[in-house]
Amino acid sequence: MQLFAQALPITLGEHNGEEVVIADGKFGQYVRIGKTFASLPKGTDPFSMTLENAVALVEQKQNASLPIHDWGEIKVLRGRFGAYIKQGETNYRIPKSTDVEHMTEQDARALIAAAPAEGEQKKRFIRKRSK
Secondary structure: OHHHHOOOOOEEEEEEOOOEEEEEEEEEEEEEEOOOOEEEOOOHHHHOOOOOHHHHHHHHHHHHHHOOOOOOEEEEEEEEOEEEEEEEEEEOOOOOOHHHHOHHHHHHHHHHHHOOHHHHHHOOOOOOOOO
């Protein structure tokens, strides 16, 4: 009955001069602070969410997008398929066996030096169809 009594979006208050809103979107409920969005975890009741919990959820999302390491032009970032190295506009793979948290700049430079040149990357095998 509570769902019928209250409807989303709900404004929880303000944080750093920006409105904190809980709303229902295409992919479920989310928290919005300014232009930053964070999905509510499954099973979380949006009507029992507090301002502090909403702010913590958005800050957690923002911290996840920060670089793991930043050495100027070389950065170690979190990606969709795991951590990777970014130097300028070029991205380099990090092997899954590498401990990313304890990686040094020298380790990153060694991985960049060992990476294949752009034209030498693996070619995909394409099977030709028989007629």
